[in-house]
Amino acid sequence: MGSNLLKGTAILTIGLFLSKALGLIYVIPFYSIVGDKNIALYQYAYIPYNIALSIAISGAPLAISKFVSKYNALGDYATGRKLLKSSMGIMALTGVLSFLALYFMAEPLAHMVIKDDEQVFTIEDIASVIRWVSYALLAVPIMSVVRGFLQGYQKFEPTSVSQLIEQIVRIAVVLIGSFVVVNIFGGSPKTAVKFAVFAAFVGAIASLGVLALYWRKYKPEMNHLLENSPPAGELPVSTIYKEIITYILPFVLVGVINPLYQFVDMITFNGTMASIGLAKVTDTYLTMLNFLTHKIVMIPVMVATGFSMAIIPVITNYYSKGDQRGITRSLDQTYQIMLFVTIPMVVGLMALSADTYQLLYDRNSVGAAVLRSYAPAAILFGMYTVTAAIMQGIDRHKWIVFTSLLGLLFKLVLNIPLIKLFEVNGAIAATIIGYSVAVGVNLLVIRKELNYHSQIxxxxxxxxxxxxxxxxxxxxxxxxxxxxxxxxxxxxxxxxxxxxxxxxxxxxxxxxxxxxxxxxxxxxxxxxxxxxxxxxxxx
Known part of the structure; x- marks a missing residue:
């Protein structure tokens, strides 16, 4: 069982790392194809898409897998299958409703983003790319259910491979499509961006295809287990979903909190910058913050994500046994290794910000300065991921919800006044303060709940x-x-x-x-x- 867990964690971590790495690399050629100004249009669609993707990847699969594995361990394979049948229909409906909501909310969202006539894009430009990306929501919810169900059977490979194929197909469509639109058909970069955001839907369909192949592969084995399972009629569907919802909210918040911070910037940054006379540059600055430098800053956070996946079962095991020495030792190692690896990466990004920005995008003193200021936030992003994972391991889900929302509240309250004072650095400061509050409270809760005291x-x-x-x-x-x-x-x-x-x-x-x-x-x-x-x- 332990080797399966380690293998599963390794497969998920490697898949996530490769997916994230590709997510950074493709920006370089895409930046060259559409140009520094038009890539700003892409990020306005990218943030709503990222929120939807984060919910799907981090929320439903983990919650469903936890539910399915729990009942599988009791020999009740029918209850998990009952969840799958009902949730496929519910999630298909959720996908349609989510698609319609984002599609018709595109223009109101665009009004939140465009605050001045001097900005680079029109309301219709922004609304159009958001509508094009909304199609991905038709496929993403169903995809998340299948991933979670298979993970409940300790089948981690389908999630990892489908994520990777989804990213590869999406990136191929983004790059090939935008290149063809601009360089072969002589279309505008704005048209290329619309095509690029629609690639999210194409990637999701490809992922569903991969999951269908894995389902066919594992179906005989799962059917055999189902035949020897007691009937699932004893547990009402309402009870099943009540349990699922208690699992899903903290998982969703951990996955979606970073895109929510970006969304706060998306709806407040331009208006605030316009109010201090910087409407002409606000789209460019926001793109540097929320897309170009954010991609780089998230590299060190991949390390923390891998640790967070590994720490949950370890902490749960020690906590259930009441092994205080084991708890202290595992927390000591987790904090130290994460910081040992993450801090030098952050320091390196700060020291080489100008050269890194030039290497990936173009030589730009403002972009380099944004990267230099934003890089330290990676340490907090990593610490938040790890501390939230520890609290998940000891079932302190309410605290995760509280600290996540508390940090987000600080971001909301401080963002506009700090942007007025310090421009881009103000938005960065508000993010750092919000995450510091969330991480600080998480550490206090862990200290109290696990009786954790360590000077080392x-x-x-x-x-x-x-x-x-x-x-x-x-x-x-x-x-x-x-x-x-x-x-x-x-x-x-x-x-x-x-x-x-x-x-x-x-x-x-x-x-x-x-x-x-x-x-x-x-x-x-x-x-x-x-x-x-x-x-x-x-x-």
């Missing part, structure tokens, strides 16, 4: 920060030396500078971590054996 984490974090300060000094020294010789003029030179500087940073940080013994303590015996052979760690 504080000491190790201080050590990690010291090592990062030394690494930062080395990276800046090398970068400034390279800039004194020649400022990078193109993407290849920017790539070379990023590789050299990040390589120096990795060597310095790695050496300090190994020499002090910190890496060995956090990453285990395999690292210790290597360092003993090389004679670079503490004896």
């Amino acid at each position: 984490v504080v000491r190790r974090i201080i050590l990690i920060l010291v090592f990062n300060a030394v690494m930062l000094a080395a990276v800046l020294l090398v970068r400034n030396g390279l800039y004194a010789i020649h400022v990078p003029a193109g993407k290849l030179q920017a790539l070379l500078y990023v590789l050299i500087c990040s390589g120096v940073g990795a060597v310095v940080y790695g050496f300090l971590s190994l020499r002090s013994g910190l890496a060995q303590k956090l990453l285990g015996d395999r690292i210790t054996r290597i360092t003993n052979k090389l004679k670079i760690g503490r004896s």
Whole structure:
């Protein structure tokens, strides 16, 4: 069972990582095809789509899989099948209603975004791309039910592979379609963007096709289990859905909270910037914040997502046994490893913000500054994901709902006044404050509920920060030396500078971590054996 769990976690994590990595890479050629101004139009559709996608990927599958696995463990395979039959119809209806709601809400949403005639796009431009992306909602809810049901049978591969195929097909349609529209048919980039957002629907259909193939593969095995199952009539459908809803809300909130923060920016940023006389640049600045730099900032968060998937069963196991030492040890390791990996990635992004932005998009001092300011938020995004996962593991779902909404409330209240004071940095500050509140309360709840007291984490974090300060000094020294010789003029030179500087940073940080013994303590015996052979760690 343990090996299946580890295998399942690994499959889901790898699939998610590849999917997220592709989600960053495709932006580079798409940016070149439609241009820096028109990509802003894409992100206005991207945020409502991302909210829908987050709900589907993080909410229903996890809740349904938890329900199905619970009754499967009792030998009651019929109840899970009863849920599947009823939920397919309900989710199909939900998909149609969601599609209609977003389709007809497109214009009101566009009015929230367009606040001044000096902005780059019209209300019809924004409404049109939102309508085109809304078609994806027809397929996404059904897809989420099938994924969750198969996960309940410990079948993790279908979710991972279908997510990956969905992303590959979507990206292929985005890039090929937009290239054909602009370069072969001579269409406008705005038309290409409409085609690109419709790719979400095509990708979802491809994902459903993959899930159908897996269903055919696993159906004989699942039917055999069903034949030996007691009848499911004892549990009413209303009771089933009451239980599902108690599972689904915290899972949905954890998955959707980041897009909701972006949505707050989407409906408040332009109006606030227009009120201080910056309507001409507001679309460009919002795209830098909510799309271009956000894609980069989310890279370190992938590490935290992998940990969050792994920590839930571990914490649940120790908590159910009342093993205090096990709880403390697993929390110590989780916090330390996540910060050990995430902090240097964030520091590197800050130090090399100009070169990274130039490498991925174009040389732009404003974009680089936004990336530099926004990068530290990745640590909080990761900590929120991990702490919420820990609370899921000990069934503190109400606290997850409370802290998530509390952080979002701070974002809502502070966003407009801070944007007026600090422009883009104000929106970033409001996000950081909102997440800090949510993470802070999560940590307090975990401390109290799990009786968690550990001084070693504080000491190790201080050590990690010291090592990062030394690494930062080395990276800046090398970068400034390279800039004194020649400022990078193109993407290849920017790539070379990023590789050299990040390589120096990795060597310095790695050496300090190994020499002090910190890496060995956090990453285990395999690292210790290597360092003993090389004679670079503490004896």
